[in-house]
Amino acid sequence: MRLLLLLGLAVWSLPAFSQIPFGALAQDDPVDVPEITALAMGDAVAAVTNPETAFFSNPAHLASLTGVRFTIVGAQVGLGGNFREAYDFYDMELGPAIEEGLDDLPDREQRDLYDRAVEIGRDQKTVGASVEAFALQFRAGPLAVGAGVFGHATARARALDLATGVPYLDAYSQADLVAPLTVALDVPGTPLSIGGTAAYVERRVTAKAEFVDALDADGEKLYLLGGNGVALSAGVTARDVALPGLSLGMALISLGGVGDLTFDRSWAVSGSENTPDDPAEIAQLERRFAQREGTPVLRMGAAYHLPFPKGSPIRDVALAADWVSGSTTEAEQAPELGFRFGAQATLLGVLELRGGLSQGYPAAGVGLNLRVLRLDYATFGVEDGEAFGEQERRNHVVQLRLGLL
Numbered sequence: 001m002r003l004l005l006l007l008g009l010a011v012w013s014l015p016a017f018s019q020i021p022f023g024a025l026a027q028d029d030p031v032d033v034p035e036i037t038a039l040a041m042g043d044a045v046a047a048v049t050n051p052e053t054a055f056f057s058n059p060a061h062l063a064s065l066t067g068v069r070f071t072i073v074g075a076q077v078g079l080g081g082n083f084r085e086a087y088d089f090y091d092m093e094l095g096p097a098i099e100e101g102l103d104d105l106p107d108r109e110q111r112d113l114y115d116r117a118v119e120i121g122r123d124q125k126t127v128g129a130s131v132e133a134f135a136l137q138f139r140a141g142p143l144a145v146g147a148g149v150f151g152h153a154t155a156r157a158r159a160l161d162l163a164t165g166v167p168y169l170d171a172y173s174q175a176d177l178v179a180p181l182t183v184a185l186d187v188p189g190t191p192l193s194i195g196g197t198a199a200y201v202e203r204r205v206t207a208k209a210e211f212v213d214a215l216d217a218d219g220e221k222l223y224l225l226g227g228n229g230v231a232l233s234a235g236v237t238a239r240d241v242a243l244p245g246l247s248l249g250m251a252l253i254s255l256g257g258v259g260d261l262t263f264d265r266s267w268a269v270s271g272s273e274n275t276p277d278d279p280a281e282i283a284q285l286e287r288r289f290a291q292r293e294g295t296p297v298l299r300m301g302a303a304y305h306l307p308f309p310k311g312s313p314i315r316d317v318a319l320a321a322d323w324v325s326g327s328t329t330e331a332e333q334a335p336e337l338g339f340r341f342g343a344q345a346t347l348l349g350v351l352e353l354r355g356g357l358s359q360g361y362p363a364a365g366v367g368l369n370l371r372v373l374r375l376d377y378a379t380f381g382v383e384d385g386e387a388f389g390e391q392e393r394r395n396h397v398v399q400l401r402l403g404l405l
Helices: 002-016 036-040 059-064 083-100 107-121 279-290
Strands: 069-080 125-140 143-161 167-186 192-211 221-238 246-256 262-268 297-305 314-324 339-347 351-358 361-369 373-383 392-404
Touching: 036 351, 036 361, 036 373, 036 392, 059 143, 059 167, 059 192, 059 221, 059 246, 083 107, 107 143, 107 167, 125 392, 192 279, 221 279, 262 279, 351 373
Parallel strands: none
Antiparallel strands: 069 125, 069 392, 125 143, 143 167, 167 192, 192 221, 221 246, 221 262, 246 297, 297 314, 314 339, 339 351, 351 361, 361 373, 373 392
């Protein structure tokens, strides 16, 4: 009983270790590096023409570039899920029980601790990190061109109660190296801007899906699967549609991708590296990832840019609404979960405020743009269930970048 309890509780902390990472399939299949300004607006950015969102939200946004922008280096980290609840449970309930001796507790108290551990563990927890190794955007005649090198890694974990009395560990991690090339232009004589992106991607994933009592403390291994390919994206925006300041936007993101993920290598979590690989588990993982549909994400929306007089301390004010086809869970979600709403404004030229609703959950963010340094924060909700209100996961992200921004 003690072993099962400890393993069940350990699940909440698994994402903190990138080598022991599952809980996701469909939502991590598209090639995507999270853009913090989009996250803070509830991800309603299809028609908000900002070069910031040109690489991964809508390539046509790059046509709005008026000068040169580049990032020397940038880093982003984020946490999602009920980490605080899990910590408080350990600190106030499980930790003291371990100190007193779990085996000395009455059976009822052991069972209550186990049930509470599974209750907390079933909510998915995530850890993510992104690195912008370098990015450059510039105008070459009628064309705006952008290129960059990005890395993004995410780990997810949860514990499921499948009515067997033993927790089921569902853990996953993915790391992408992405090198996008984006080209965009304004179409002469029309209010349209068009753009396209070709992104080379290298992907590595690992997963563990097993009842915790089946994990081998003396010889457990993780199996790394890998793939590479080219993901294509295309987008269009239309300015001043029907009235000044009203824009429309649409993009098809991540057509293609990394293809089949096949076994790359393994490493030992416990025991020796000489422990033989498990061909059955490798084959099962390859089959599971082959079930990914690889469906591109359709994004379409409208935005209204509010006019402010020149010299006003408030500028770049926009209200936006999007519909996004991508699921945020491995199950098919209700269509209404695709709606996003957002707003943005810049104060005194340096302070950027954003907010919105993503899948019905509030999002908000603030950014400090000093032109050579940017510091941003965003919080947003994600639905991990199949319908609104089933299972919110609250996320917090911070990002720091250096360059000409």
